[in-house]
Amino acid sequence: MTDKPAGMTLIIKTVCRLLVGLILLYGIYIILHGHLSPGGGFGGGVVLALGLLAVLLAYGREETLKWLRLGLLKDLEHASPLVFLLIGLAGTAWGGAFLANILSKGRLFALLSSGLILPLNVVIGLKVGLSLFLVVLAMAEFDLDKGAEE
Amino acid sequence: MILPYFIVIPLLAAFLIPLVSRRRDTGAVVLSLAAVSSLLVLAGLAFSGLGGETLVYRMSAWKLPIGIPLVLDALSALMLIMVGLIALTSLVFSVRYIRRLGRDWRYYALFMILVTGMNGVIITGDLFNLFVFMEIALFAALALVAFGGRAHEFEASFKYAVMASISSSLILLGIAVVYGATSMLGLATIAQSLADKSPLLVLWTGGLFMAGFGVKTAAMPFHAWLPDAHSSAPSPISAMLSGVLIKTLGIYVLIRLFYNVLGAPPLFLDIFLGLGAVSILLGNLLAIGQWDLKRLLAYSSIGQVGYILLGMGLGTPLGMAGAVFHMINHAVFKSLLFYNAGALETALGTRDLRQMGNVTRLLPITSGTSMIASLSISGIPPFNGFFSKLMIIIAAVQAGQSVLALVAVVGSLVSMAAYLKVQRYGLRGGRPVEKLVGEVDVAMKAAMVILAVLCLATSLLVVPAVREATLDPVVKVIMDKTQYALTVLGK
Amino acid sequence: MTLYALCFALFLVGLYGLLTKRDLIKIILSSGIMGYACNLMLVLFGYRRGGVYPILERGREAGPMVDPLPQALVLTSIVIELGVTALLAALAIRLFQKYRTYDITKIRRLSG
Numbered sequence: 102m103t104d105k106p107a108g109m110t111l112i113i114k115t116v117c118r119l120l121v122g123l124i125l126l127y128g129i130y131i132i133l134h135g136h137l138s139p140g141g142g143f144g145g146g147v148v149l150a151l152g153l154l155a156v157l158l159a160y161g162r163e164e165t166l167k168w169l170r171l172g173l174l175k176d177l178e179h180a181s182p183l184v185f186l187l188i189g190l191a192g193t194a195w196g197g198a199f200l201a202n203i204l205s206k207g208r209l210f211a212l213l214s215s216g217l218i219l220p221l222n223v224v225i226g227l228k229v230g231l232s233l234f235l236v237v238l239a240m241a242e243f244d245l246d247k248g249a250e251e
Numbered sequence: 252m253i254l255p256y257f258i259v260i261p262l263l264a265a266f267l268i269p270l271v272s273r274r275r276d277t278g279a280v281v282l283s284l285a286a287v288s289s290l291l292v293l294a295g296l297a298f299s300g301l302g303g304e305t306l307v308y309r310m311s312a313w314k315l316p317i318g319i320p321l322v323l324d325a326l327s328a329l330m331l332i333m334v335g336l337i338a339l340t341s342l343v344f345s346v347r348y349i350r351r352l353g354r355d356w357r358y359y360a361l362f363m364i365l366v367t368g369m370n371g372v373i374i375t376g377d378l379f380n381l382f383v384f385m386e387i388a389l390f391a392a393l394a395l396v397a398f399g400g401r402a403h404e405f406e407a408s409f410k411y412a413v414m415a416s417i418s419s420s421l422i423l424l425g426i427a428v429v430y431g432a433t434s435m436l437g438l439a440t441i442a443q444s445l446a447d448k449s450p451l452l453v454l455w456t457g458g459l460f461m462a463g464f465g466v467k468t469a470a471m472p473f474h475a476w477l478p479d480a481h482s483s484a485p486s487p488i489s490a491m492l493s494g495v496l497i498k499t500l501g502i503y504v505l506i507r508l509f510y511n512v513l514g515a516p517p518l519f520l521d522i523f524l525g526l527g528a529v530s531i532l533l534g535n536l537l538a539i540g541q542w543d544l545k546r547l548l549a550y551s552s553i554g555q556v557g558y559i560l561l562g563m564g565l566g567t568p569l570g571m572a573g574a575v576f577h578m579i580n581h582a583v584f585k586s587l588l589f590y591n592a593g594a595l596e597t598a599l600g601t602r603d604l605r606q607m608g609n610v611t612r613l614l615p616i617t618s619g620t621s622m623i624a625s626l627s628i629s630g631i632p633p634f635n636g637f638f639s640k641l642m643i644i645i646a647a648v649q650a651g652q653s654v655l656a657l658v659a660v661v662g663s664l665v666s667m668a669a670y671l672k673v674q675r676y677g678l679r680g681g682r683p684v685e686k687l688v689g690e691v692d693v694a695m696k697a698a699m700v701i702l703a704v705l706c707l708a709t710s711l712l713v714v715p716a717v718r719e720a721t722l723d724p725v726v727k728v729i730m731d732k733t734q735y736a737l738t739v740l741g742k
Numbered sequence: 743m744t745l746y747a748l749c750f751a752l753f754l755v756g757l758y759g760l761l762t763k764r765d766l767i768k769i770i771l772s773s774g775i776m777g778y779a780c781n782l783m784l785v786l787f788g789y790r791r792g793g794v795y796p797i798l799e800r801g802r803e804a805g806p807m808v809d810p811l812p813q814a815l816v817l818t819s820i821v822i823e824l825g826v827t828a829l830l831a832a833l834a835i836r837l838f839q840k841y842r843t844y845d846i847t848k849i850r851r852l853s854g
Contacts, residue, residue, distance in 0.1 A: 139797065143821060179269040186263055189255075198312035199255040210800050229821075236828050243835045379815055386822045393829060402840035403851045409766070409833045416773040416826055417760060423780040423819060424753065430812060431787035 108161035117159035124152035132226035136215040142225025149230030154237055162241060178231035185224045188217060253293055254308035254321040257331060257370045260286050260293075265363035272356040279356035280346055283363055287342055290366070291335030298328035303724040305738045307376070315740060316440050322376035322739055325724035326575075330373045330503055333579055336705075337494045337586050338366050341487040344590050344698040348487060348597060351689075352399060361398070365391035365491065369499045376739055378426055378436050382419070385467075385500055389415050392496055396484040407476075407483035414476040418466035425459030428452075439739035442512045446733065450516075457519050460508050468501025470526040470560055471533050474553050481552065482545035482602075486593025489545060490586035493552040498578050502559055511728075511735035515566055523564030528655055530557030531662035538669040544592045544602045544677055547669060548585065551628065554666055555581045561659060562643040565650045572718075572726045573642030580635040580709055584627040587702040591621035594695055595677065600688040604673065608682035616696045618678045620703040625674055627706045629667035635709040642713075745786055753779035766834040766844045770827060777823040781816045788812030 108114060128148035135141025157165045192201035200217070207214030264286035271278040297306075301323070308321040342362065349358050368388025375381050393415070397408035430436060432452050433444040445453060462473075469477040477497070481489050509519050534554030541547035559581070562574025594617045596602050598610070611618045627634035630641075640663055647656035711717050728735065756779055759772025788809035796810035834844065841849050 138799075143817060176270060179266050182266045183263065183270075186259055186266075190259065192311070193255065196312060198252075198308070199259070199310055201312040209798075233824075240828075240832060240835060243832075243839070379818070383818060383822065386825070390825055390829060393833075397833065397836070400836075402837075405833055405836045405840060406849055406851060409830070409837060412826070412830050412833060413760060413769060413773065416830075417757065417776070419822075419826075420753070420756070420773075420776045420780050423777070424783060426815075427780060427784045427787055427812075430784065430815075434809070436811075436815075 108164060109159050113159050117155050121152050121156055124155065125149060128152060128226070128230065132222055133212065133219070135222040135226075136218045137210060137212070142222040143229050145222075146226040146229025146231075147233060149226065150233035150237075153230070153234045157234075157238065157241070162238070174231055174235065178228060178235060181224045181228040181231070185221060185228075188220060188224070192217070252306070252308050253297060254306060254323055254374060255310070256293060257290065257374050258367055260290055261363045261367040261370065265360050265367060268356050268360045268363065274354070276350070276354040276356050276359065279359035280342075283359040284339075284342055286363060287335060287338045287366065290370070291332070291339055294328060294331035294335045297323060298325070298332055301325060301328055301724070303727065305728075305735075307739055307741070316435070316437065319380055320376040320437060320439070320739060321374050322438075323374060324728045324735075324738075326503075326506070326728045327373045329575070329579070329721070329725050330499060331370060333582050334366065334369050334373065334495050334499065337491060337582055338362075340586065340590070340698040340701055341491050343694050344490075344593065345485070345487040346694050347692045348593055348695065349398075349485060351597075352485075358395070358398060361391045361394050362488075362491075364388075365395065365496070367391075369495060372499050373503060376438050378429065378438055378441060380436075381438075381504065382422060382426060385422075385504075386419060388496065388500060389419070392480075392488075392492060395488045396480050396492075398485055398488070399483075403479075404483045407479035411476045411480040414466055418463045418473075420463075421459050421466075422463035425456050425463060428459065429456050432456075437739075438507065438512050439736040442514070442733045442736035443740070445513065453513055453516055454518070457509065457513055457516060461505075461519060461522060464501055464504050464508070465526065467497065468505065468556060468560070469497055469553055470501075470556060471530040471553060472526070474530070474534070477553060478546050478549040481549035482543060486545070486589050486596065489548070489592075490589035493549065493589060494582040494586035497552070497556060498559075498582065502556070502563070502574075502578060506563060506729055510730075510732055512733070514733045517566075520564045520566045523560050524652070524655060525564075527557045527560030527562075527564055528658045530554060530560065531658055532557075532665070535662050535665040535669060539665065539672065542604050544595065544604055544607075544673065545589070547604075547673065548588050548592060551666060551669055552581075552585055554662060555585065555628065557662065558640060558643055558659065561655060562646065565643075565646050565652065567646050567650050568726050568730050569642060569649065570646035571729050572722050573639055573646055575725050575729075576642060576712060576722055577636075577639035579712075580627065580639045580706075583702055583705045583709060584624045584634075584636060587620060587624040587699060587706065588628065590695065590699050590702070591617055591624065594691045594699065597689040597695075598687040598691050599684065604676040607677045608680040608684040610678055610684050613684060613687055614678075614691060616699060617691060620699040621678055622674065623703045623706050625670035629670050630663045631667075633710065634706050635712075638710050638713045746783070749779055749783045749786060752782065755779075764846050766837065766846060766849075769846065770830045770834060773830065774823065774827055777819070777826070781819055781823075784812040784816050784819070 128145045131140035131148055132142060132145030189200040192203055193199050196203040202216040204216040206216050264282050268279045268282055305324040310319045365388055368384050368391060371384030372381055393408050393412050396411060397404045429441055432448060433441055435441045435444055466473040481492050484492060509515060530553050534550055534557055538547050538550035541550060558577050559574045562570045598614055599607055627636040630637045644656045644659050712721055753776055756772045756776030760769055763769050763772060790808050793806045793808040796807040837849060838844060
């Protein structure tokens with residue numbers, strides 16, 4: 102795997118560079134509007150992961166990791182469920198039950214509405230996007246020719 | 252209300268572990284030990300404070316038929332204590348054992364997720380929530396089975412994963428059928444609305460759930476994955492899998508669904524009896540043929556699960572008490588036997604009984620505790636295994652199933668033969684072992700001694716006064732059948 | 743009724759593949775098919791004749807809708823399926839590293 106040139110052709114790289122911002126933006130849009138329209142944390146997170154994976158496919162592993170800080174991504178991925186749990190515990194403290202709503206529900210159809218669902222969607226989106234990306238990255242790191250027994 | 256903390260604490264620990272530990276595992280060990288011991292304390296408090304009551308916690312403060320409830324009654328509190336106890340001793344045992352694979356925090360994070368999944372299954376009062384927690388526990392278990400990174404471990408894990416995916420699909424199909432018929436997902440509300448539906452529906456859902464959770468229980472026709480998975484995993488994980496995982500995902504859910512939700516339909520009780528009898532006979536017989544110590548223990552687990560199923564299938568309070576009692580006992584002594592196997596593997600570098608010898612002088616604690624565990628599991632009087640098997644056998648005779656009682660007695664003799672083999676070849680063989688490859692450290696010894704003491708201490712549960720405080724409330728919850736629904740819904 | 747039968751047939755296709763195929767990758771795909779059949783079944787059970795998608799929008803009257811709960815369940819079960827597939831794929835890669843084959847009949851170090 103290492104002897105191949107890193108990444109794909111110039112055309113793909115250029116298109117990917119142009120598109121990746123849009124893809125990530127679309128993912129963020131789906132996450133933020135999860136309480137108003139179809140989508141939400143999981144769907145948006147998958148779109149985020151696909152944006153990152155497009156970069157991974159087009160530029161190869163080394164280039165991508167120069168561009169992204171792997172340690173930071175892993176820490177974010179581990180921290181986002183913690184934030185979810187803390188929001189849930191805040192519900193036990195002020196709302197009477199785990200994950201009970203403690204924010205104002207706002208006006209119908211406004212972006213900042215429906216209480217805790219929006220922050221929870223953001224946290225889930227982060228977790229899903231990063232986990233999916235890291236899973237594929239980890240699988241890409243497997244070297245099929247190494248580690249054979251016998 | 253302490254109910255959500257049974258899920259929150261281990262989950263918090265699982266995700267804190269990667270943040271606090273970089274290259275060392277000290278933080279991970281401290282965090283996971285703290286989490287599991289606090290869970291054990293909480294479970295103990297819950298059980299003693301419950302007094303036969305049922306606590307219902309409404310997640311997100313939604314009203315009941317709509318929201319997801321967490322339900323804590325005597326049965327779930329007892330299961331929580333069991334999970335906490337075995338998880339604590341397993342972790343204590345793991346610290347040294349797992350370091351030979353490297354100082355890895357991932358083991359502890361996965362372990363905490365496994366505990367999360369099991370606690371979730373035990374405490375939830377919602378069918379789909381139960382499914383999700385079951386899958387969480389299974390993911391962690393699958394990863395932990397393959398944790399050693401050797402070829403046969405991946406093979407066992409893959410086989411386990413395929414079987415788990417078949418059974419999960421069957422369970423999901425069952426959930427779909429239940430939802431299609433009742434438009435409900437809470438266990439209590441399903442129990443209420445299934446009561447006036449056609450018996451054909453009960454047959455359908457019961458069949459799907461029986462097949463699905465039967466695979467998780469590893470009763471005899473569904474057992475194919477168990478010997479591989481349980482013998483390939485690291486020993487503390489084998490103890491978790493054999494000791495508590497097959498009981499929470501299998502036995503506990505079967506009891507909940509078939510007694511508390513479906514109201515113990517006689518057809519399925521007969522199926523329990525059949526599965527139990529076959530498992531007792533074949534599981535123990537196959538155990539005798541094994542030379543790999545952990546495979547022998549794994550096959551024997553199938554046989555012992557057979558006793559629990561037999562007790563469940565009788566449908567009498569005494570049989571149920573025997574089943575619950577045997578479930579606790581089996582968690583204690585089978586975990587102890589797997590710790591013994593792990594200690595022997597560490598000390599001798601092999602799991603093959605033929606290559607072991609007399610280790611009574613070099614490993615006094617390991618051989619002593621394994622003797623106690625062997626006596627318990629084969630049902631020798633002062634130890635706990637005797638009393639639970641006796642209860643099941645008496646219950647079988649009382650229920651007019653003397654053939655099944657005979658099967659249970661024969662199975663007990665066969666399992667005694669298997670453990671005689673363990674002692675004869677593995678620990679008290681003719682050839683004395685001169686030197687050890689590795690060291691069995693204090694923590695491992697402590698874990699083994701704690702469980703060996705419990706092997707004796709849990710036999711106190713048959714004393715009527717103790718039994719009234721411990722087993723009887725659990726049996727009452729189960730035998731009240733669909734009364735569960737009314738209690739949860741607060742009517 | 744035909745739809746339910748077809749769903750069940752899809753489930754059986756997955757089960758058949760899982761039980762008879764020898765290639766690890768095909769086994770993983772079969773397990774996916776089986777899961778999809780279950781999801782489809784759940785969504786079908788939530789269908790209400792004449793119902794529309796269960797999303798309230800600005801300026802739309804609340805009318806008959808299909809049951810939204812099974813769709814939420816299916817979303818969760820898709821996430822679980824994703825996890826299962828990723829895990830199985832990772833295991834298949836590691837098995838290939840160790841045994842140099844994807845053929846399940848040649849991966850036999852364990853008996854039983």
